[in-house]
Amino acid sequence: MGVAELPDTLPKERMHERLSHGLCLTGVGSLIAVLGSCTPVASPPAGPPDGPVDAGGTPLGEDGGAPVVDASTAPDGAVSASYTNPVFADDFPDPFVLREGERYYAFATNAGGKNVPVVTSTDLASWSELPDAMPALPAWARANASLTWAPAVLKRGGSFVLYFTARSIASGFQCIGRAIASSPAGPYVDDSTGPFVCQVGAETPLCGSIDASPFVAANGDPYLLWKSDENAPACAGVTRLWGQRLGVDGVSLLGSPTELLRRDRGWEMPLIEGPSMLAHDGRYYLFYSAGWWESSNYAIGYAVCTTPLGPCEKRTEDGPLVKSGGDALGPGGQEFFTDTSGKTWMAYHGWSSPIVGYQNGGGRSLRIDPIAFEGEAPTVAGPTTSPRPL
Numbered sequence: 058m059g060v061a062e063l064p065d066t067l068p069k070e071r072m073h074e075r076l077s078h079g080l081c082l083t084g085v086g087s088l089i090a091v092l093g094s095c096t097p098v099a100s101p102p103a104g105p106p107d108g109p110v111d112a113g114g115t116p117l118g119e120d121g122g123a124p125v126v127d128a129s130t131a132p133d134g135a136v137s138a139s140y141t142n143p144v145f146a147d148d149f150p151d152p153f154v155l156r157e158g159e160r161y162y163a164f165a166t167n168a169g170g171k172n173v174p175v176v177t178s179t180d181l182a183s184w185s186e187l188p189d190a191m192p193a194l195p196a197w198a199r200a201n202a203s204l205t206w207a208p209a210v211l212k213r214g215g216s217f218v219l220y221f222t223a224r225s226i227a228s229g230f231q232c233i234g235r236a237i238a239s240s241p242a243g244p245y246v247d248d249s250t251g252p253f254v255c256q257v258g259a260e261t262p263l264c265g266s267i268d269a270s271p272f273v274a275a276n277g278d279p280y281l282l283w284k285s286d287e288n289a290p291a292c293a294g295v296t297r298l299w300g301q302r303l304g305v306d307g308v309s310l311l312g313s314p315t316e317l318l319r320r321d322r323g324w325e326m327p328l329i330e331g332p333s334m335l336a337h338d339g340r341y342y343l344f345y346s347a348g349w350w351e352s353s354n355y356a357i358g359y360a361v362c363t364t365p366l367g368p369c370e371k372r373t374e375d376g377p378l379v380k381s382g383g384d385a386l387g388p389g390g391q392e393f394f395t396d397t398s399g400k401t402w403m404a405y406h407g408w409s410s411p412i413v414g415y416q417n418g419g420g421r422s423l424r425i426d427p428i429a430f431e432g433e434a435p436t437v438a439g440p441t442t443s444p445r446p447l
Contacts, residue, residue, distance in 0.1 A: 140182040148420035151207040151390035154404045157241045164208040172205045190243035198223035211271035218307040219245040220269035228257045230265030264292035272334040279303040280365045282332040296328040315366045346389035355387035356380040384410040385440035
């Protein structure tokens with residue numbers, strides 16, 4: 058959570074809110090890759106590139122993605138089979154990674170003048186920037202406010218649904234929207250007249266809804282998880298996590314919202330947020346971020362649920378599963394994805410020591426680490442900051 062850019066005119070009371078929220082070897086053209094090593098194939102003399110190039114003149118992939126690597130520029134003709142966090146060092150909060158075929162797309166909370174920044178990779182280790190995934194906000198959302206947070210994407214047939222948080226003009230609170238694109242990188246368009254999920258008003262006076270995260274169960278049923286923004290000054294309440302069944306199209310909701318968790322542990326103060334879910338051995342693991350987002354105390358906990366809609370039992374009662382370590386401070390905004398070999402990874406953000414906070418010149422960069430299970434307990438090898446095997 059947290060905003061990458063804060064407008065000078067942001068009201069003081071809004072400053073007290075949560076201000077923003079929140080892979081696979083490189084495709085190497087003429088290389089034959091075997092277990093991280095490769096043999097160069099002779100290439101003709103280099104000439105001017107025919108296709109799209111990045112700012113440095115490096116040819117980009119056919120879809121404008123990661124730069125094409127030439128064997129003549131790779132040290133000893135080798136392809137990296139390791140990664141080092143942060144894998145993308147720029148400000149990239151609340152990351153969500155989507156794999157589509159051999160390529161990975163990571164989305165983040167607004168930063169660098171973009172509503173939804175997106176970067177792409179084919180090897181998990183190096184990432185290149187793409188254009189804004191959602192260059193225009195819907196009519197119901199306040200534009201140019203640095204309040205577009207925590208995007209997440211769900212593929213539905215040949216389309217992609219982007220869930221995002223933005224400021225509702227009508228209510229004045231943060232609410233969840235949904236936008237659709239035919240390509241994973243966008244551009245995504247929300248043509249709706251109002252938010253998709255927004256817990257405001259007399260019936261649900263919860264000061265808005267943020268941090269949407271889709272989850273698909275083993276039987277194919279899709280769900281949406283989110284947080285009610287009850288730490289906003291107008292509520293000053295206890296934050297909660299919710300879930301609801303999605304329609305098969307991903308842009309409709311079935312049934313009613315179900316409360317899954319609430320903030321009730323000392324280490325979680327002052328809030329919990331950023332839900333995400335994994336299934337393992339017949340159980341559903343609900344992960345969440347807790348603590349104040351702009352501090353080194355921000356951390357990740359989890360609960361175990363009987364179904365995607367609960368009931369859920371917290372397992373991190375006395376402390377978090379993942380916390381500050383080494384050069385990575387305040388890890389959070391976690392989401393999960395599976396690489397092409399079947400390994401499950403956690404994408405998350407973290408401040409780079411010793412700087413925490415935007416007012417101090419800090420940023421929350423993109424980090425990844427694998428997650429595994431020992432019996433019923435998840436284990437994360439992180440946060441890591443030294444080279445690790447892919």
